[in-house]
Amino acid sequence: MCAGGYSSASRSPEAGVGAVHSSTLVRMNATRLCLALLVVATGALGGCRFFGRAPSDYAVGFPLGAAQAGDVDVQVIRADTRLRFVNTSENVLPGGRLWVNKAFSRPVEPLGVGQSADYNLYQFRNRFDEPFRAGGFFATETPLDVVMVQLQPDDTTKLIGFRVVQGEPELR
Numbered sequence: 001m002c003a004g005g006y007s008s009a010s011r012s013p014e015a016g017v018g019a020v021h022s023s024t025l026v027r028m029n030a031t032r033l034c035l036a037l038l039v040v041a042t043g044a045l046g047g048c049r050f051f052g053r054a055p056s057d058y059a060v061g062f063p064l065g066a067a068q069a070g071d072v073d074v075q076v077i078r079a080d081t082r083l084r085f086v087n088t089s090e091n092v093l094p095g096g097r098l099w100v101n102k103a104f105s106r107p108v109e110p111l112g113v114g115q116s117a118d119y120n121l122y123q124f125r126n127r128f129d130e131p132f133r134a135g136g137f138f139a140t141e142t143p144l145d146v147v148m149v150q151l152q153p154d155d156t157t158k159l160i161g162f163r164v165v166q167g168e169p170e171l172r
Contacts, residue, residue, distance in 0.1 A: 061127035062102045068150065069158040076149045077165045081134040083146065085117045085162070093160070096153040100124050100146055104132045108151070121146075
C-alpha cells in the first residue's frame with residue numbers, strides 16, 4: 001500500500017480522480033449539447049411549413065362591396081385536392097381572380113367555350129397567405145368543403161357565380 005491509503009494498482013488522487021472527473025464532465029456536456037441540438041432541430045422541423053414556402057403575390061382579401069352579376073353555366077367539380085372547370089356556356093370566360101368560399105383566391109386565365117381547366121386547391125390563398133385546406137392523403141387538418149366559387153374579372157368588381165358539383169375531399 002502506498003502512502004495515503006492508495007494501493008499501487010490504483011491511481012493517485014492527483015491524477016486519477018481529477019482525470020476521471022473531467023472526462024465525465026466532458027461526456028455530460030456532450031450529452032447535454034446533443035439533447036439541446038435535438039430539441040432545436042425538432043422545433044425547426046415542426047416550423048418548416050412556414051419557412052419552406054415563398055409568399056404568393058395574390059394573397060388578398062375578398063372584395064366585400066362586390067355584387068354578384070349572376071350565374072353562368074360553368075360546372076365546378078371537386079376531385080380530391082383539385083378543382084375542375086368545364087365551360088359549358090356559350091361565352092368565353094374572362095381572366096381574373098377566382099374565389100373559393102369568399103376567402104381563398106388565385107389568378108386564372110380566360111377559359112374558352114367547351115374548354116376545361118384544372119386547378120390545385122392548395123394554390124388558392126386567403127388574405128393571410130394561408131393555403132386552402134384541401135385534404136389529401138398526408139393532410140393533418142380537416143379539409144374544407146368547396147361551397148361557393150366565383151370569378152372576378154380583371155376589369156370589373158362584379159362577380160360571376162359558378163355551379164359547384166360537390167365532390168368529397170379525400171380525408172374526412
